[in-house]
Amino acid sequence: MQKSTQAGFWKKNQRALAPWFFMAPGIIMFLVYVIYPIFQSIGISFYEWDGLGPKTYVGLQNYRDLLDDDSFYTSLKNNVIWLVLYLLAIPAGLAVALFLNQTVAGIRLYKSLFFFPFVISQVVVGLIFTWFYAPGFGILPHVINFFTGTPTAILADDKYATYGVIAAGLWPQTAYCMILYLTGLNNISPDQVEAARMDNAKGWSMLWHIIIPQLRPATFIALVVTVIGALRSFDLISVMTVGGPFGSTRVLSYFMYEQSLSEYGTAMGYGAAIAVVLFAIMLVFISLFIVRMLSQERNA
Amino acid sequence: MRSLKALAGLALGVSLFATAAVAGEIVLNSDQSDPAPKKAMEELIADFQKANPGITVKWNNFDHEGYKSAIRNFLTADAPDVAAWYAGNRMAPFVKAGLFEDVSDVWKDNGLDDALKSASASMTIDGKKWGVPYTYYQWGIYYNKDVYKKAGVTEPKNWAEFVANCEKFKAAGVDCLTTGDKGGWPAAGIFDYINMRTNGYEFHMDLTAGKVKWTDPKVKATFAEWAKVVPYMSANATAIDWQDAAALMAQGKAANYVMGNFAVDTFKKGGMTNDNLGFMIFPEITAGIPRAEEAPTDTFHIPSGAKNKADARKFLAFVASADAQTKMNATLGQLPVNNKATAADDPFIKTGFTELSSAYALAQFFDRDAPADMAKAGMDGFQEFITHPENIDAILERLDKVAAKVYK
Numbered sequence: 001m002q003k004s005t006q007a008g009f010w011k012k013n014q015r016a017l018a019p020w021f022f023m024a025p026g027i028i029m030f031l032v033y034v035i036y037p038i039f040q041s042i043g044i045s046f047y048e049w050d051g052l053g054p055k056t057y058v059g060l061q062n063y064r065d066l067l068d069d070d071s072f073y074t075s076l077k078n079n080v081i082w083l084v085l086y087l088l089a090i091p092a093g094l095a096v097a098l099f100l101n102q103t104v105a106g107i108r109l110y111k112s113l114f115f116f117p118f119v120i121s122q123v124v125v126g127l128i129f130t131w132f133y134a135p136g137f138g139i140l141p142h143v144i145n146f147f148t149g150t151p152t153a154i155l156a157d158d159k160y161a162t163y164g165v166i167a168a169g170l171w172p173q174t175a176y177c178m179i180l181y182l183t184g185l186n187n188i189s190p191d192q193v194e195a196a197r198m199d200n201a202k203g204w205s206m207l208w209h210i211i212i213p214q215l216r217p218a219t220f221i222a223l224v225v226t227v228i229g230a231l232r233s234f235d236l237i238s239v240m241t242v243g244g245p246f247g248s249t250r251v252l253s254y255f256m257y258e259q260s261l262s263e264y265g266t267a268m269g270y271g272a273a274i275a276v277v278l279f280a281i282m283l284v285f286i287s288l289f290i291v292r293m294l295s296q297e298r299n300a
Numbered sequence: 301m302r303s304l305k306a307l308a309g310l311a312l313g314v315s316l317f318a319t320a321a322v323a324g325e326i327v328l329n330s331d332q333s334d335p336a337p338k339k340a341m342e343e344l345i346a347d348f349q350k351a352n353p354g355i356t357v358k359w360n361n362f363d364h365e366g367y368k369s370a371i372r373n374f375l376t377a378d379a380p381d382v383a384a385w386y387a388g389n390r391m392a393p394f395v396k397a398g399l400f401e402d403v404s405d406v407w408k409d410n411g412l413d414d415a416l417k418s419a420s421a422s423m424t425i426d427g428k429k430w431g432v433p434y435t436y437y438q439w440g441i442y443y444n445k446d447v448y449k450k451a452g453v454t455e456p457k458n459w460a461e462f463v464a465n466c467e468k469f470k471a472a473g474v475d476c477l478t479t480g481d482k483g484g485w486p487a488a489g490i491f492d493y494i495n496m497r498t499n500g501y502e503f504h505m506d507l508t509a510g511k512v513k514w515t516d517p518k519v520k521a522t523f524a525e526w527a528k529v530v531p532y533m534s535a536n537a538t539a540i541d542w543q544d545a546a547a548l549m550a551q552g553k554a555a556n557y558v559m560g561n562f563a564v565d566t567f568k569k570g571g572m573t574n575d576n577l578g579f580m581i582f583p584e585i586t587a588g589i590p591r592a593e594e595a596p597t598d599t600f601h602i603p604s605g606a607k608n609k610a611d612a613r614k615f616l617a618f619v620a621s622a623d624a625q626t627k628m629n630a631t632l633g634q635l636p637v638n639n640k641a642t643a644a645d646d647p648f649i650k651t652g653f654t655e656l657s658s659a660y661a662l663a664q665f666f667d668r669d670a671p672a673d674m675a676k677a678g679m680d681g682f683q684e685f686i687t688h689p690e691n692i693d694a695i696l697e698r699l700d701k702v703a704a705k706v707y708k
Binding site: 051194247262 | 700
């Protein structure tokens with residue numbers, strides 16, 4: 001009797017329950033490894049804690065300290081610079097993609113060579129650029145010396161160091177955007193291009209009115225990955241400057257690492273407060289993207 | 301929350317059970333990842349096992365940098381029986397959190413209070429000993445004798461002469477003082493010395509312990525002395541690794557380098573020999589101040605969560621013994637802490653031995669004497685100072701702000 005009711009329940013609700021069962025592994029992982037840590041971080045940010053001893057509740061003190069901390073503003077400013085300059089990867093990637101979108105012998109090889117910087121590890125990219133900038137044996141100081149008479153070492157100067165690191169980051173990011181656009185270019189409808197040609201569209205007007213509108217999905221993805229890439233920039237800074245000279249190349253993520261996880265930092269609460277701020281900034285972009293994606297899905 | 305704690309306790313219990321050491325086995329975690337320290341450790345372990353049949357050592361060797369964050373995890377989660385760490389303020393957080401075992405008995409039973417006297421103070425917190433030191437090394441100024449000859453300069457007898465020499469090195473087209481401060485700590489060595497020579501050991505210790513302010517006129521005096529040599533320091537020092545600056549000196553492009561004795565190996569790899577590599581004790585600045593030196597000390601500790609504390613104590617006693625330290629430091633190329641041990645037959649080690657044994661007091665180094673977050677802010681400040689000496693007032697005020705947070 002009981003068995004049959006159980007079977008009945010399952011039968012009745014099978015359609016409603018099955019998707020949840022299939023999603024369960026993903027949902028559980030997501031809850032445990034993403035959602036729970038987010039709230040845990042927010043919780044820790046109200047405490048003073050060295051990671052070992054007892055926690056003391058300090059309310060909003062960590063956030064007040066943050067507002068009074070010059071390093072926080074330096075990091076925030078650098079994050080904005082990263083965000084703005086990193087977007088250059090999108091037009092640069094488009095330019096390279098347009099350039100490579102032709103049928104010449106061996107074009108596949110050229111394409112893969114241009115894609116190469118994205119395949120190699122960010123750490124390697126950082127090392128190569130560090131040597132490139134290095135005072136003494138790097139080539140760039142010699143080039144600058146030739147033009148200006150002073151061998152400026154980019155990474156030693158607090159005014160230029162951040163730009164030096166961003167330039168290194170743009171190299172692989174451009175390759176990434178390029179590959180997105182190359183795939184996009186494959187899906188351009190030849191009819192439209194043909195029709196535009198009949199109407200005498202050429203060069204810029206062809207690019208602006210016919211090609212780019214059709215590349216919109218690729219542009220959207222490129223924008224998303226570039227913004228996220230800029231906000232989570234960490235490895236290049238860690239490899240190239242260690243946040244220096246005197247903290248002038250720190251971004252929020254690196255600042256957080258330095259405060260709570262590095263050799264010299266054990267301030268878990270303070271680091272968590274930085275993480276919450278970074279999360280809030282990311283949330284703005286993420287919600288924008290999600291809203292846009294949802295509205296597109298509805299229209300489709 | 302309580303159920304969560306119980307669950308965590310259960311998990312911990314299970315993991316303890318799973319990794320429980322075999323009787324007579326001690327688990328040793330350390331970070332001797334470089335070739336010479338690794339070899340020294342292997343010999344030490346082999347000798348210990350020979351001297352104590354029935355005890356085997358299970359050695360987990362960590363990467364040097366990774367160890368510093370790993371130790372925080374394994375001390376709380378899965379404590380070994382012996383762990384390597386550092387003396388002074390660097391061990392204070394672990395001692396205060398109750399993660400290290402009081403080993404005063406090991407000191408007492410083996411007569412270490414006498415044999416390890418020079419490191420006794422830096423191993424003591426709240427009147428108890430928390431570990432055993434096995435090696436240290438001296439700091440000072442390493443210099444290129446060929447460059448001195450070329451510039452027609454002799455070894456300075458005091459700071460004024462050192463500064464005067466810099467002018468002559470400049471005329472010869474050589475950087476008077478080089479440093480590769482990308483990591484932040486090499487400049488901290490310069491600061492430690494100038495501060496100890498200007499204001500003395502006690503003041504330096506008070507500063508790193510947060511008892512005096514960074515805006516104190518005495519600290520300003522230190523930076524005023526430092527400012528005298530900043531114009532003669534290698535350009536772009538903040539973007540250079542310390543080894544690359546060592547190359548500058550080996551190539552004759554720089555004359556002096558404030559460094560620890562571990563750099564001798566790097567200088568020699570760069571082509572220098574005992575004939576042209578010179579060493580001098582950091583010159584006197586304020587006359588009459590007792591001479592204190594930097595001697596970072598490496599240590600072994602027993603975590604309070606250790607499972608085999610009895611055998612771990614035997615290991616600590618063995619490491620502290622004169623014979624073990626003589627042999628180990630010969631391989632390491634460093635100085636034994638045990639004053640009955642003999643230092644290796646090497647000119648730099650011999651000088652270091654006299655330098656340290658005749659010193660008034662020993663400092664551990666800026667990032668071990670000051671708490672970690674203060675050390676980081678300080679090293680950032682030193683980096684800024686050598687690039688923009690004119691910012692000194694802003695730097696010191698910022699350091700005071702950090703200090704107010706760190707030492708409350």
